[in-house]
Amino acid sequence: MENYETYEYDVLVVGAGGAGLRAVIAAREAGCSVGLVCKSLLGKAHTVMAEGGVAAALNNMTNPDGTKEGDSWEVHFVDTMKGGAFLNNWRMVEIFAKEAPERVLELEQYGAVFDRTPEGLIAQRPFGGHRYRRLNHVGDRTGLELIRTLQDKAVGVGMNVHMEVTLTRLLKDGDRVVGAFGYYRSSGKFVVFRARAVVLATGGWGRMYMYTSNSWEGTGDGVMMACEAGAELIDMEMVQFHPTGMIWPPGMRGILVTEGVRGEGGILLNSKGERFMFNPEYMPPLYKGQFAETPEEAERWLVDKKNNRRPPELLPRDVVARAIYREVEAGRGSKHGGVYLDVTHRGAEYIKRKLPSMYEQFHALGNLDITKEPMEVYPTIHYAMGGIRVEPETGATSVPGLFAAGEVAGGLHGANRLGGNSLSDIIVFGKRAGDGAAAYAKTVEHGTIDPAQIEEEVDYLLAPLEAQSGENPYQIHQELQEAMQKHCMIARTEKGLLTCLEKIQELRRRAQNLKVDGDRFFNPGWHAARDIRFMLKTSEVIVRCALERQESRGAQWRLDYPDRDDAFWGKVNLIVTQVGDQFRIERRPLPEMPAELKALIEKYGK
Amino acid sequence: MEKVTLKVFRGDVMGGELVTYEVPTQPGMVVLDAIHYIQKNIDGSLAARWNCKAAKCGSCSAEVNGKPRLMCKSRVDEYPEGVITVTPMRAFPLLKDLVTDVSWNYRVSAKIPPLVPKPEVAGKPFRMQQEDVDRVQEFRKCIECFLCQDVCHVLREHDRKDGFFGPRQMVKLAALEMHPMDNLNRREQLKNEAGIGFCNITKCCTEVCPEHIHITDNAIIPLKERVADDYFDPVQGLLRRVGLIKREKKQPMDSVPNEQTRIHTESLQRAK
Numbered sequence: 001m002e003n004y005e006t007y008e009y010d011v012l013v014v015g016a017g018g019a020g021l022r023a024v025i026a027a028r029e030a031g032c033s034v035g036l037v038c039k040s041l042l043g044k045a046h047t048v049m050a051e052g053g054v055a056a057a058l059n060n061m062t063n064p065d066g067t068k069e070g071d072s073w074e075v076h077f078v079d080t081m082k083g084g085a086f087l088n089n090w091r092m093v094e095i096f097a098k099e100a101p102e103r104v105l106e107l108e109q110y111g112a113v114f115d116r117t118p119e120g121l122i123a124q125r126p127f128g129g130h131r132y133r134r135l136n137h138v139g140d141r142t143g144l145e146l147i148r149t150l151q152d153k154a155v156g157v158g159m160n161v162h163m164e165v166t167l168t169r170l171l172k173d174g175d176r177v178v179g180a181f182g183y184y185r186s187s188g189k190f191v192v193f194r195a196r197a198v199v200l201a202t203g204g205w206g207r208m209y210m211y212t213s214n215s216w217e218g219t220g221d222g223v224m225m226a227c228e229a230g231a232e233l234i235d236m237e238m239v240q241f242h243p244t245g246m247i248w249p250p251g252m253r254g255i256l257v258t259e260g261v262r263g264e265g266g267i268l269l270n271s272k273g274e275r276f277m278f279n280p281e282y283m284p285p286l287y288k289g290q291f292a293e294t295p296e297e298a299e300r301w302l303v304d305k306k307n308n309r310r311p312p313e314l315l316p317r318d319v320v321a322r323a324i325y326r327e328v329e330a331g332r333g334s335k336h337g338g339v340y341l342d343v344t345h346r347g348a349e350y351i352k353r354k355l356p357s358m359y360e361q362f363h364a365l366g367n368l369d370i371t372k373e374p375m376e377v378y379p380t381i382h383y384a385m386g387g388i389r390v391e392p393e394t395g396a397t398s399v400p401g402l403f404a405a406g407e408v409a410g411g412l413h414g415a416n417r418l419g420g421n422s423l424s425d426i427i428v429f430g431k432r433a434g435d436g437a438a439a440y441a442k443t444v445e446h447g448t449i450d451p452a453q454i455e456e457e458v459d460y461l462l463a464p465l466e467a468q469s470g471e472n473p474y475q476i477h478q479e480l481q482e483a484m485q486k487h488c489m490i491a492r493t494e495k496g497l498l499t500c501l502e503k504i505q506e507l508r509r510r511a512q513n514l515k516v517d518g519d520r521f522f523n524p525g526w527h528a529a530r531d532i533r534f535m536l537k538t539s540e541v542i543v544r545c546a547l548e549r550q551e552s553r554g555a556q557w558r559l560d561y562p563d564r565d566d567a568f569w570g571k572v573n574l575i576v577t578q579v580g581d582q583f584r585i586e587r588r589p590l591p592e593m594p595a596e597l598k599a600l601i602e603k604y605g606k
Numbered sequence: 607m608e609k610v611t612l613k614v615f616r617g618d619v620m621g622g623e624l625v626t627y628e629v630p631t632q633p634g635m636v637v638l639d640a641i642h643y644i645q646k647n648i649d650g651s652l653a654a655r656w657n658c659k660a661a662k663c664g665s666c667s668a669e670v671n672g673k674p675r676l677m678c679k680s681r682v683d684e685y686p687e688g689v690i691t692v693t694p695m696r697a698f699p700l701l702k703d704l705v706t707d708v709s710w711n712y713r714v715s716a717k718i719p720p721l722v723p724k725p726e727v728a729g730k731p732f733r734m735q736q737e738d739v740d741r742v743q744e745f746r747k748c749i750e751c752f753l754c755q756d757v758c759h760v761l762r763e764h765d766r767k768d769g770f771f772g773p774r775q776m777v778k779l780a781a782l783e784m785h786p787m788d789n790l791n792r793r794e795q796l797k798n799e800a801g802i803g804f805c806n807i808t809k810c811c812t813e814v815c816p817e818h819i820h821i822t823d824n825a826i827i828p829l830k831e832r833v834a835d836d837y838f839d840p841v842q843g844l845l846r847r848v849g850l851i852k853r854e855k856k857q858p859m860d861s862v863p864n865e866q867t868r869i870h871t872e873s874l875q876r877a878k
Contacts, residue, residue, distance in 0.1 A: 028865075041655070042712055042869075043750055044663045108732050111721030113739050113746055113785070120733035138743065144662065145746060156720040158865030163709065186701050186871070215657040249634020255660045361660060364679055366634065474646045518651030521618070522702040525650025 004190040009035035009160070010441040011434070012180060012195035014167055015222065017045030018426035019406025019433070020201035021150035026434025028157040032441055035193060036154070037162045039185070039217050043151045046203050047426065049213060050143030051258035051357065052127055053135025054427070055420030056100035060121040061133040063306040071132035073097040077597070078604040080421060082286060083129040083316045084385070084414020085554040086570060087235060090593040091392040092412045095432070100424040103431065104136050112149040114138055126263045126305070129316040129418040133305070140260050140357045146423055165191060168221065168530055169457045170198065170229040170402065171449045177229055177401040178447030181454055183461065185527065188520025190458060194449065196441035197401050199433050200226055204384035204407040208539045210485040211254040212381040213245060219531040220538030222408045226388045231397040233576040234410040235386035237545035238555045240417055241490050243320035245380025247338040252365050254380045257341060257358060259419040262313040264354050265302050266343035268324070269374065270332035277312035282323040287315060318416040318555050321379040325490050328378070338378035344371060379490055383422065385413040385555065389575065395433030401440065405433035415554020463514070464529040470515030473528040476507050480532070480539060488543050493560045497547045504540045511536055541583055545574045548585050610682050612640050614652065615693040618702045624691065631682055637692060638666050638677035641704070653703040661816055664751030668704050669693045674753040674814045697755060697762040709871040711752050714771050716867045717799065718778055722857060724789040738786050745781035745825060747817040750774065754811035754821055760804045770804035773811035773821050780825035783832065791856040797833045802826070
């Protein structure tokens with residue numbers, strides 16, 4: 001067997017998006033040696049894709065009469081619980097809403113340069129599901145600002161960065177995670193990391209769908225590595241469809257159009273020119289009376305937010321995505337099968353200043369001037385609410401030595417995530433997981449790694465290169481994408497989900513025998529062979545959970561169970577564990593919310 | 607179906623050649639789509655970097671018909687002659703096909719300390735007016751695609767990576783130097799280690815910037831002026847000495863701890 005390099009750290013952080021970088025900073029500040037592993041180059045993670053802003057109740061914004069809008073962590077707490085259809089872990093949401101402002105202000109100290117209010121404070125914009133203007137932003141490139149700020153700060157506190165390394169297996173000593181194994185993408189050489197604690201911050205999974213805003217990285221490797229190591233997963237059926245992805249031209253399909261467009265006054269129109277979000281059928285009872293009921297009121301809200309209600313285009317993402325789906329199904333779709341998103345009435349100068357990267361994206365890639373013409377949009381796979389179950393305080397998973405934060409962790413967003421909450425999620429829980437991992441690392445010695453675990457993984461990785469014949473991983477990927485897009489998308493039925501499950505099982509059988517050409521030297525085909533196996537298993541978990549939850553809630557919309565069932569399904573999370581090669585799903589009661597938080601929901605929820 | 611011909615560099619340090627591929631086109635197709643088509647349908651071992659496919663991450667940098675560009679932002683129909691040549695960035699060591707070793711950029715970047723807030727605002731929310739941060743925000747649009755580094759004569763033709771940090775890092779330093787709350791004297795580093803004097807203002811970097819940052823006019827030239835004011839201008843020096851003008855008091859570079867960040871890369875050795 002070949003020799004491989006071994007590195008040893010107190011804390012190993014896997015993933016270099018916002019959560020991973022924030023964990024690095026926390027673990028370093030706690031005095032640990034830290035290794036950071038990322039699949040791409042540093043600073044390219046999905047965090048850069050976030051556009052609209054980072055939600056935190058700083059209450060910087062003023063009404064026309066000079067009074068403050070009145071935002072607080074309490075209102076942010078309630079908005080987030082409501083947006084998640086109350087499936088969220090209340091304790092995570094409480095920590096999140098309380099700590100987000102401090103984490104955002106800390107970014108400014110690290111060097112982030114947010115847009116300013118006339119008073120010189122951080123400017124905040126309105127967003128779907130947030131009662132007040134709460135999204136601290138930098139034009140429409142807030143994610144880039146976050147990742148670059150955290151990247152520079154993490155480099156400043158000192159770490160060892162392993163770029164373009166794909167990890168494929170967590171290594172264990174008994175029950176405990178003590179390291180990880182993978183390969184350098186460039187040379188194809190294997191590498192072992194030994195660590196007292198491992199933080200997974202590997203982000204989400206969307207590549208199993210055909211139209212997605214995810215890059216090649218979103219294959220579910222992080223969540224599945226954790227599951228294979230024994231960790232519990234939660235709410236895996238909850239996959240977010242961002243209501244407004246680009247639909248034309250075809251080369252651009254799936255690329256995101258920020259919710260900021262609607263926050264800045266963009267309106268949704270069907271082919272008849274109707275502003276369909278005013279259709280009362282689309283208004284969920286929970287939000288009735290809180291949104292403008294006429295286009296005139298919605299227009300007035302743009303200048304006077306105190307005395308008018310917000311436009312219904314700013315309902316939570318799941319609601320808007322379903323409305324778009326139903327308009328298109330009813331034959332009122334746009335030329336290329338979406339709906340129109342029009343922001344032209346805000347004027348060219350305003351659009352270019354507030355939405356510069358959207359302007360550029362459509363101008364350069366779509367031959368379309370959004371200051372003059374409406375965009376065509378349709379829901380696209382965007383975000384995973386579910387993930388690894390973690391302890392709210394520390395990010396600890398159910399496996400000792402393993403921590404998780406950010407999109408790969410579940411529980412915070414419940415059945416649907418509000419826009420802007422992901423960027424505050426990663427800084428709040430990235431720090432907590434970094435602190436948690438550092439505290440744990442100080443209590444344990446390095447574990448012993450049984451080489452048999454590594455040998456098994458090496459054989460598994462090399463098989464497709466050594467095979468004489470076999471399936472092409474790209475072909476399997478395409479068939480998986482077609483099945484998931486057709487049957488496990490926005491509208492789900494038992495029949496469709498069962499068909500999808502059958503297809504996934506067939507593909508899993510076929511994927512046992514893969515064949516790729518070439519050698520290990522920067523070979524995307526070889527990388528795809530391991531990725532597809534993670535994607536197949538992740539897809540199976542999503543479909544099984546979607547089948548199990550026989551109701552409609554948040555992102556889970558079952559045509560055969562169209563109602564929300566608070567009496568039964570509203571009281572349980574679905575917890576997934578791997579037993580042998582099978583997945584076990586448990587319905588676990590939600591933790592009981594304390595009375596003072598229930599009172600907040602009574603007070604602010606109406 | 608309409609087709610486009612791609613000539614793609616295939617090879618590594620041992621040598622290589624342009625290989626021709628025929629790829630069917632679709633409306634709005636970009637060069638990166640064509641590369642993905644080749645990987646999926648013709649040769650899965652073609653190496654290329656990409657992430658967001660929306661010109662936000664700066665991963666898919668290459669040279670398209672000899673010009674440094676993002677492949678995700680290069681529309682196939684921009685090349686009506688129907689033949690598109692795609693080669694790797696030339697200023698960095700080749701790894702394989704379209705992938706180069708850009709780790710030098712990260713090592714240099716690690717030498718630039720992050721923001722050091724002025725003592726009076728440390729730990730407090732900043733009060734800054736929008737017009738005071740407009741310029742800094744222009745620089746912070748940088749997506750680190752390194753196309754400016756690729757096209758820079760100092761790095762590309764003269765390979766002076768030992769003396770000059772390159773346009774990307776000039777933009778990074780400008781964002782810090784012009785930040786209203788930064789308290790570190792950046793000019794020391796600009797003059798010495800970062801080698802701002804190497805730049806002879808040919809503006810090639812500005813031309814290739816996909817974020818349209820005015821690298822030369824807004825970052826490098828003002829930085830050169832500030833360095834000149836501090837170190838070379840005899841009149842200013844005299845006025846300072848007699849106390850008629852005061853230099854803004856900022857912390858010296860060596861006042862911040864230099865934590866060691868190591869950027870590991872695996873490069874040219876092939877695994878068997």
